[in-house]
Amino acid sequence: MKPTLHKVVLITGATAGIGKATAKQFAKNGYDLIITGRRADRLEKLKKSLEDKYAIDVLTLTFDVRKKKEVKTALSSLKGNWKKVDILINNAGLAAGLEEFHESNLSDWETMIDTNVKGLLYMSRHISDLMVKRGKGHIINICSTAGHEVYPKGHVYCATKHAVSAITQGMRQDLFDKKIKVSQVSPGAVEETEFSMVRFKGDAEKAAIYDDYVPLNSKDVAKVIFFVASQPKHVMIHDIVMTGRQQATATLFDKSGREA
Ligand code: NDP
Ligand code: 8X3
Numbered sequence: 001m002k003p004t005l006h007k008v009v010l011i012t013g014a015t016a017g018i019g020k021a022t023a024k025q026f027a028k029n030g031y032d033l034i035i036t037g038r039r040a041d042r043l044e045k046l047k048k049s050l051e052d053k054y055a056i057d058v059l060t061l062t063f064d065v066r067k068k069k070e071v072k073t074a075l076s077s078l079k080g081n082w083k084k085v086d087i088l089i090n091n092a093g094l095a096a097g098l099e100e101f102h103e104s105n106l107s108d109w110e111t112m113i114d115t116n117v118k119g120l121l122y123m124s125r126h127i128s129d130l131m132v133k134r135g136k137g138h139i140i141n142i143c144s145t146a147g148h149e150v151y152p153k154g155h156v157y158c159a160t161k162h163a164v165s166a167i168t169q170g171m172r173q174d175l176f177d178k179k180i181k182v183s184q185v186s187p188g189a190v191e192e193t194e195f196s197m198v199r200f201k202g203d204a205e206k207a208a209i210y211d212d213y214v215p216l217n218s219k220d221v222a223k224v225i226f227f228v229a230s231q232p233k234h235v236m237i238h239d240i241v242m243t244g245r246q247q248a249t250a251t252l253f254d255k256s257g258r259e260a
Contacts, residue, residue: 006056009229010034010085012065012123013092015042017193018142018225021218022089023050025226032057034082036074037092038064065092065119066111075126084134087229088127090120090164091142095157095199109156116160117167124171132178139175140228141168142221143186148241151250161186165239172238181236183228188243188250189215212255213246 009026013019015037023035027050035043035058043060050058059082063070078085093116096108124139131137146154147161165184172182191210200206221242228237246254 006030006032007086008032008034008082008084009087009089010036010127011089011091012036012119014046015039017195018187018190018218018221019089019091020046021192021222022091022225025219025222026087026229027054027056027058029226029230030054030056031087032059032081034059034061034078034085036061036063036065038062065123066114068118068122071119071122071126075123083130085127085130085137087138087140088123088131089140089142089225090123092119093142093160095146095154095195096201098153098199100153101155104156112156112160116157117163120164120167124167128171128175128180131180132175135179137179138181138183138229139171140225141182141184142225143168143184143239145186145188145241145243145250147184147186149250154250168239172236176236183237184239185221185225185228186239186241187216187221187224188247190218190221191215192218210258212257213244213253214258215244215247216242 009031011019011023011033014023014035023033023046027033035046037043040062043062047058047060050056061074063074065071096111097105120141128139141164143164144161146158147165150158168182168184175182196207196209224240224242228240231237
């Protein structure tokens with residue numbers, strides 16, 4: 001890494017969707033990036049395109065956030081300026097399945113809890129410790145409207161996002177007096193992501209949920225994450241709940257067709 005005055009942002013789940021759009025948004029604004037995910041080829045491709053386009057450095061770390069040891073090994077490998085993470089964006093996450101409670105798949109539940117809750121905790125425990133030692137930092141968790149409401153067949157996904165919301169509050173209460181900001185962004189439905197394909201395990205027909213309304217897109221969310229990160233030193237945003245105009249609650253949509 002070249003000597004730099006750039007701030008460093010670490011984004012989990014940057015191989016697709018909101019995380020990838022967020023990486024582009026911060027790169028455009030001159031941040032050095034640590035981008036993570038399980039798909040190394042995608043991380044390398046994104047690194048190359050962002051370094052070619054902007055005068056920034058990008059470090060890729062390939063690991064599974066569910067695996068405590070992998071997280072520890074990856075984060076312990078950070079050296080020099082890369083250790084000075086100014087902003088951690090806990091974005092990696094997923095919904096798996098959409099079935100009634102009694103018919104749900106136990107391993108889907110475990111995947112969601114391990115990724116959305118435990119993965120976020122492993123990341124935050126390590127990076128918050130580095131931030132406290134430096135007396136500065138900002139952790140931004142990607143929650144969801146599912147962290148504020150529960151919808152039919154959403155039981156465990158909603159529970160994980162309610163947990164994210166509780167963890168955000170708990171972290172803030174313990175870290176604010178150490179000069180660490182803790183925020184979350186809570187979007188409703190977001191397209192330009194793999195979210196729906198992942199939830200429905202590659203079933204394109206079931207995953208086609210955005211045909212009759214315009215949801216948020218990944219860039220909309222990335223811009224709001226950047227807004228949260230770029231407030232003056234004395235301002236801390238706790239949560240931004242956002243949806244597309246055609247969505248009022250987790251279950252109430254104006255499905256009259258996609259507006260131009
Ligand atoms: P995508 O499926 O497009 O992206 C998910 C990202 O998370 C990928 O980069 C994936 O990388 C990464 N990820 C998933 N599991 C793991 C894992 N075990 N270890 C490391 N990385 C992992 O979905 P979105 O962009 O939509 O989702 C991002 C976040 O936004 C999630 O937390 C989601 O819950 C939340 N959200 C999404 C909404 C939506 O409607 N799309 C709405 C509200 C919130 P890889 O597969 O390479 O590991
Ligand atoms: C993603 C939005 O409504 O599918 O968190 O839960 S929703």
